[in-house]
Amino acid sequence: MNTDIYRFKLGDFQCIAVSDGTHTYAPPTFPPPATFLFANAPRERLEETLREHNLYLEQWAEWVSPYICLAVNTGQHQVLVDTGANGLGPDTGKLVQNLKSVGIMPEDIDTVIITHGHPDHIGGNTDSEGRPAFPNARYVMWQDEWDFWTSGQAETKLDEHIREVLLASARKNLPPIQDQLELVDHEIEIVPGIRALAAPGHTPGHMALAISSRGEQLLCISDAVLHPIHLEQPEWHAAVDLAPEQVVATRRQLLSRAVTEKALVLAFHFPFPGLGHVSQNEDAWLWQPISTVD
Numbered sequence: 001m002n003t004d005i006y007r008f009k010l011g012d013f014q015c016i017a018v019s020d021g022t023h024t025y026a027p028p029t030f031p032p033p034a035t036f037l038f039a040n041a042p043r044e045r046l047e048e049t050l051r052e053h054n055l056y057l058e059q060w061a062e063w064v065s066p067y068i069c070l071a072v073n074t075g076q077h078q079v080l081v082d083t084g085a086n087g088l089g090p091d092t093g094k095l096v097q098n099l100k101s102v103g104i105m106p107e108d109i110d111t112v113i114i115t116h117g118h119p120d121h122i123g124g125n126t127d128s129e130g131r132p133a134f135p136n137a138r139y140v141m142w143q144d145e146w147d148f149w150t151s152g153q154a155e156t157k158l159d160e161h162i163r164e165v166l167l168a169s170a171r172k173n174l175p176p177i178q179d180q181l182e183l184v185d186h187e188i189e190i191v192p193g194i195r196a197l198a199a200p201g202h203t204p205g206h207m208a209l210a211i212s213s214r215g216e217q218l219l220c221i222s223d224a225v226l227h228p229i230h231l232e233q234p235e236w237h238a239a240v241d242l243a244p245e246q247v248v249a250t251r252r253q254l255l256s257r258a259v260t261e262k263a264l265v266l267a268f269h270f271p272f273p274g275l276g277h278v279s280q281n282e283d284a285w286l287w288q289p290i291s292t293v294d
């Protein structure tokens with residue numbers, strides 16, 4: 001399977017999951033994957049759950065995360081959701097070349113929606129000259145998120161190194177888009193068929209998206225979950241989740257909605273193309289990736 005580009009239709013909308021690359025999360029830069037992803041998981045239950053996914057706590061040394069952006073051509077608008085992780089590592093920053101490979105030029109994008117201000121979601125906001133990489137686009141972000149990262153007050157509970165990576169990326173990728181920026185503070189339709197949903201917790205102004213065309217639904221949940229195990233164990237938050245209780249509430253709301261609407265779901269960090277369906281399993285959920293074999 002092509003792991004850079006995955007095309008699919010949602011009603012009348014032409015959608016493409018576009019990879020920006022991958023990055024390996026491992027010590028010493030990051031905590032071991034299980035500690036990073038499931039910071040509050042009780043050890044015994046964690047070991048048991050990991051085993052069901054063929055993962056073994058002591059041996060699980062690195063987590064290779066994909067970064068999946070979404071291009072949506074609604075017929076009226078060419079929308080891009082998130083700009084990838086350029087600058088985070090050697091295997092990132094492939095978004096623009098992957099878009100060009102399907103005939104989408106940076107100047108074709110009229111709306112860039114930023115789900116939140118982490119470096120793996122805003123890394124491609126600017127080009128190598130520090131100018132907005134999508135010159136004709138209106139960039140849309142949640143007001144609280146913008147304020148958090150640009151106020152100079154962004155406190156995180158993370159260690160100094162990770163904190164500096166986050167703040168450096170925000171300093172590089174946020175101020176240059178200011179002239180093209182539109183901030184939202186409630187759940188509005190950003191373009192016809194694409195609605196902003198408040199999904200706080202991972203970060204203060206983390207945004208999900210409800211995309212719909214001709215009765216078909218796509219729920220873009222960004223980083224409300226980082227790993228499929230978060231559906232099965234929705235109480236287990238990641239070390240990078242700023243407000244754990246809010247993350248759990250947001251997850252429950254989004255995953256319930258996905259079941260009710262039988263929505264296709266896009267999770268930014270899941271194995272490419274990050275698309276699947278969610279089913280209820282008692283008080284939790286299960287992830288069913290779409291079949292990408294033709």
Ligand SMILES: [Zn+2]
Pocket residue numbers: 118120121223268269
């Ligand atoms: Zn992320």
